[in-house]
Amino acid sequence: MTRLNQKHTAIETAIALIPDGASIMVGGFGSPGTPFALLDELLAQGQKHLTVIKNDANEPDIGIGRLIRAGRIDRLITSHIGLNRTAIEAMNQGHLAVEMHPQGLLAEKIRCAGAGHYGFLTDIGLGTEIAQGRREIECDGRTWAIEPAIRADFALVHADLADAYGNLVYRGTAINFNPLMAMAADKVIAQAFRVEAPGTLPPETVHTPCAFINHIVQVDSATSEQGRRAHVV
């Protein structure tokens, strides 16, 4: 684990840790919580053959939408890509392998890896098309599907506020998948609009404790996509 006092990292250095072929979890539901600055740096550095795990595909010209357009993502594990026509086209044309999960199961599969387990047993989707390909077992006289956990090599997360140890506080609906992904990836790079000295965050207000975070990158909200991008209304 990265030492507590060595986490504050330049964005180029942090993203340069990611090799070609890496699996990367990316926080965000729509724009809120998406680590736009980290993704733009990943686009600039050129890593390819990536597997990305993200709730959605953002929109064509922002976030992972840019990486998909640039052909840098081979495989996307997601829940819904309805706001990104480019991603749908890439999927339909076979350029992008897409693995879809119901949203709550996707969240839970990520959290399950974050809790250090193999998987969980659920009744969600039994008897529907979603159940196809899942292994099922009988317990206490009922059928349950095994949902294996989903882990990743890296997670890129967005917080509103952090301290230099890597304690994170999220804001609004930007929480979404970020704390789960911070638990589930081997190396976690967090961007935050403000990075303060340890001691500024009341212990009860910390959403993600610093034990899960390897690198903290401070980003300027005024130059981040968060600061200028309108969402679909």
Added chain:
Amino acid sequence: MTRLNQKHTAIETAIALIPDGASIMVGGFGSPGTPFALLDELLAQGQKHLTVIKNDANEPDIGIGRLIRAGRIDRLITSHIGLNRTAIEAMNQGHLAVEMHPQGLLAEKIRCAGAGHYGFLTDIGLGTEIAQGRREIECDGRTWAIEPAIRADFALVHADLADAYGNLVYRGTAINFNPLMAMAADKVIAQAFRVEAPGTLPPETVHTPCAFINHIVQVDSATSEQGRRAHVV
């Protein structure tokens, strides 16, 4: 579900909902987070043949220790009862059935019920005495134990602060099992030192959203065990 605007409840009324033979989750790790006022009312009302799920057994003369001494608990599902000699004696003499789980698995089994799943697959305890009696399965070439979720009819939880809708904020190490149990029980009764009007808690600071809470009971910290009980140091 209890209507949002009908949750603020007198302690007698809330505890009177619990029948003989109920299964009850009780928050707390040691004293912090233990809902002492609710437990004292339960002692006063006389419900018996209870199954209690709690991390520990408190100490002999406080919390669930009093219920154990009064012979009101038939079965205790727990992780460690080392601070309660009365409970150990009751267990050894066969008056109290005790089911022990490793602490993190107990927490996770409760959370798993709270997430609405049947159970999870873990490698914790494989090859040890704890593994005895567990069903194991092979997945991806490795052995995993199935840990079924633990639910309950009721949960009694302690928060520092609440609003009238039942949003809860915990303080210090009083968090522990409380938010997990609030998810996992069918009816949840929360005690809080302060109950304020909706709108006083910033949305990001809420630990347990009100959707999980059925009844809010305001208790006075000065007359609660929390206010006068010293812990083992």
Added chain:
Amino acid sequence: MSSDQERLLARAAREVLPGQIVNLGIGLPTRLFHYLPPDMDVLVHSENGVLGSQPVAHGAEPDLEMIDSGGAYIGTRPGASVFDSALSFAMIRRSRIDITFMGAFEVDQHGNLANWKIPGKFSPGIGGAMELAQKVDKLVVLCSHNDKHGNPKILKQCRLPLTALHCVSRIITDKAVMQVTKAGLEVVDIAEGLDVASLRAATDAELIIDETRLGRF
């Protein structure tokens, strides 16, 4: 928005009781937001992780970090909380949402719902619909009674891939309010000016209609 949709939404809003927790699906149901009395003690849940959303105040600058699951900017009302996606779906799977409203491609008289995939044409992913449909006690479908070609959407049996089985409690369309019962699809209300024969003609499902008890909307 058409007057049919406005009438449908006004009728749908009457399904919500004070003190309830309500989830609004993408599309038509999202607009229900504007039909709930602003002083009503109701918390709107959005599965991306907020309980207690409300429309952004007219003329106010939106908060870029606050959206609903459809991507629309929202505000929060007193008593609101925000949380992660695992907790949000725990709330759903534990049936802590009192009522959810969803659109439909097809819905049938057994309460089956299809609203996420049209094979070969439309498959953006199921999002949160499956868990909401399977686990929320009261699922109300809001949809047009017929598709744009005039074909019925209220069927004897769904043909498209299902979102969930036996999940729908009530269906509200521009033409009728229908309750799913063990006996079949009971018509509760019929649209002002519509006669029963026309309703049956526009519907594939078998309808149970007691004209003496039929409401109008």
Added chain:
Amino acid sequence: MSSDQERLLARAAREVLPGQIVNLGIGLPTRLFHYLPPDMDVLVHSENGVLGSQPVAHGAEPDLEMIDSGGAYIGTRPGASVFDSALSFAMIRRSRIDITFMGAFEVDQHGNLANWKIPGKFSPGIGGAMELAQKVDKLVVLCSHNDKHGNPKILKQCRLPLTALHCVSRIITDKAVMQVTKAGLEVVDIAEGLDVASLRAATDAELIIDETRLGRF
């Protein structure tokens, strides 16, 4: 506290590196709290749900809602967080704790640990010990080299029910510091004034000792 224990704890504190996250088990390990330099960039984790605890300031009134997993009142240092038990153990199972210190009834040369149950005598439950032992990368056992009857606690093979298999990295007793390696138990340091023959006599496990490299503590 005996001077042997003080020496043991002073030696154990040297295992902790600046910037690490440290868990301290119940009993002797808890006292390590007082042997870490107060200005050291270290966060102490306690499995009841706190990261960044520190001893209550001398003479200060304790906060009744702040205890460690042993039940002792604690304070928090800058950078601290508190969280629920599921998250606390997620941190443990994901190996986000750098080092944990635990007591032992028995520990053996294969790195097996027994510290939770003596059948027929002592079985209060395993608490958090199993997951800490199984999942934290570096587990350091702190215990007396021999029990109160003088019997060795450092064995060829544990006899009591195990807490976890092959989990111990290092053992620090009043008599020696021993590293668990694939080859066996290597003695790193030996207590001041103790000779190798006496150490071997007090130990059931086979010890690998290179006298030319042996440290003193």
